[in-house]
Amino acid sequence: MADAKPETRLSFKEMCTRFDVTPRTLRYYEYIELLSPEREGRARFYGPREVARMTLILRGRRFGFSLEEIRQWLLIYEEEGTEAQMRRFLDGADRQLAELGEQKRQLEDTIADLQQLRDHTVQILERR
Numbered sequence: 001m002a003d004a005k006p007e008t009r010l011s012f013k014e015m016c017t018r019f020d021v022t023p024r025t026l027r028y029y030e031y032i033e034l035l036s037p038e039r040e041g042r043a044r045f046y047g048p049r050e051v052a053r054m055t056l057i058l059r060g061r062r063f064g065f066s067l068e069e070i071r072q073w074l075l076i077y078e079e080e081g082t083e084a085q086m087r088r089f090l091d092g093a094d095r096q097l098a099e100l101g102e103q104k105r106q107l108e109d110t111i112a113d114l115q116q117l118r119d120h121t122v123q124i125l126e127r128r
Contacts, residue, residue, distance in 0.1 A: 032071070064099070
């Protein structure tokens with residue numbers, strides 16, 4: 001029978017490297033209690049739970065969710081479980097998709113306006 005694989009823990013530096021975040025960012029996430037590493041003296045260690053939470057935090061940030069929304073997901077998971085967390089996520093995802101769609105539309109309009117102005121400027125220069 002094979003021995004169970006020991007639980008992997010990452011150091012502070014390894015966590016920063018793995019997630020490509022600055023030490024300041026990692027300390028901030030700890031300060032606002034999104035992460036709770038194990039402490040041994042001054043050293044911090046991050047187990048699978050914290051790695052999973054960091055993955056969720058960064059994914060949420062990438063999609064434009066606030067840290068407070070992410071905190072709520074994490075709290076709901078701990079207090080109510082996965083189904084409640086998923087339902088809250090769906091509400092937030094629907095709102096965020098609508099907002100991103102509007103931002104996309106505005107960006108497309110801005111690009112079209114800039115392209116039109118650029119083309120007009122080229123025409124003026126060609127007539128000279």
